[in-house]
Amino acid sequence: MANPFFWYDVMTTDVPAAQKFYCDVVGWTAEDMSGSGQPYVVFHAAGRGVAGLMPIPHDAAGMPPAWMGYILVEDLDAKIEALKAAGGVLHKGPITIDGVIRFAVVSDPQGAGFLIATPLTSEPPPPLAAGTPGTIGWRELYAADWAAVWPFYEKLFGWTKDRAIDMGAMGTYQLFRTGDDAAAGGMMTRPPQVPVSHWRYYIRVSAIDAAAARVTAGGGRILNGPMEVPGGDWVVNAMDPQGAMFSLVAPGR
Numbered sequence: 001m002a003n004p005f006f007w008y009d010v011m012t013t014d015v016p017a018a019q020k021f022y023c024d025v026v027g028w029t030a031e032d033m034s035g036s037g038q039p040y041v042v043f044h045a046a047g048r049g050v051a052g053l054m055p056i057p058h059d060a061a062g063m064p065p066a067w068m069g070y071i072l073v074e075d076l077d078a079k080i081e082a083l084k085a086a087g088g089v090l091h092k093g094p095i096t097i098d099g100v101i102r103f104a105v106v107s108d109p110q111g112a113g114f115l116i117a118t119p120l121t122s123e124p125p126p127p128l129a130a131g132t133p134g135t136i137g138w139r140e141l142y143a144a145d146w147a148a149v150w151p152f153y154e155k156l157f158g159w160t161k162d163r164a165i166d167m168g169a170m171g172t173y174q175l176f177r178t179g180d181d182a183a184a185g186g187m188m189t190r191p192p193q194v195p196v197s198h199w200r201y202y203i204r205v206s207a208i209d210a211a212a213a214r215v216t217a218g219g220g221r222i223l224n225g226p227m228e229v230p231g232g233d234w235v236v237n238a239m240d241p242q243g244a245m246f247s248l249v250a251p252g253r
Contacts, residue, residue: 002158004178005185007070007117008051008136008201011063012242015039015055018065021240022053025214025248026134026203045134048125059092065244067201068105069139070115071157076102079116079156086152096120108152110144112197130182131204137233137249138202139185142194146174146187149197165230200237200247208234208250215248226253 012018019030019041028043030053041053056063073079076094083106084090091113093104103117128135143149153159153176162175162183170191175183190197205211208226215222215238223245225236235249 001074002160002177002179003071003073003116003156005069005136005139006072006119008067009070010051010053010065010067010240010244010246011056011060012053012065012240012244013056014242015041015053018053018240018242018244021218021220024218025211025220026205028134043134046128046132048128050128050135065240065242066113066198067244067246068113068115069136069199069201070103070117073116073118076104076116076118080104080106082156083116086156088152088156108143108149108197110149110197112141112143112149112199114199131251133204133206135204136201137204138247140200140202140247141185141187141197142190142200143187143197144190146172146189150174150187198245200245202235202247202249205248205250207252208236208248209253211248211250212236212238 010018022028022043023030028045031042031044033040033042039055042049043051043053080090087109089107091105091107094102096102099120101117101119103115105115107113160177162177165173167173171189173186173188175186178184212222212226219241221239223237223239226234228234233249233251234253235247237247239245
């Protein structure tokens with residue numbers, strides 16, 4: 001069985017400001033789920049939790065604000081060992097939050113960070129329908145060499161290739177699946193102006209121009225776009241006021 005992404009967190013330097021920004025831009029509602037002195041906010045779309053917000057952990061001081069995705073695994077300890085054997089790096093964990101989740105912070109052999117995790121809660125509700133505003137609609141890896149790192153994800157998580165898109169001088173954009181449904185994301189070799197390998201996540205909104213205007217009105221920056229992508233969606237790449245990079249995707253302008 002393939003291992004999909006199932007949760008996303010933004011780690012920030014200013015939780016209240018970031019909460020207001022994303023609620024204004026995306027239309028999320030927020031629920032304070034802080035416990036044991038650790039601030040944590042859950043963002044909701046259509047009444048369902050879809051992502052979280054937290055301060056940058058003390059043991060990661062100096063790390064810039066960033067979005068991180070969680071990949072679902074059944075046996076966390078075994079997956080950690082397999083990840084290390086495949087050239088990945090364990091940075092932190094495994095960590096258990098009783099009754100909630102067991103996770104580890106890791107990176108692939110080229111340095112792109114993410115988390116692997118096993119929920120400890122009861123059976124979760126079914127996911128929201130694809131395309132629902134406020135959900136994560138796409139996942140994108142900027143790799144040092146996507147073809148070289150692909151076998152890591154393929155072997156470790158059971159991902160499969162979808163179609164490949166020729167982007168001319170920018171190389172190949174390889175779509176991938178994390179199950180039997182449609183493509184879940186894409187990966188490419190990062191251009192020279194992108195200094196490090198990283199994952200980027202696209203949040204679904206109803207219309208791209210209005211959402212981009214909300215980004216700038218809230219103190220964020222549009223880094224690229226709006227632009228149309230294969231399949232007809234429109235996207236922007238952006239940065240929130242605290243410096244975390246994120247993207248938006250919509251079915252039209």
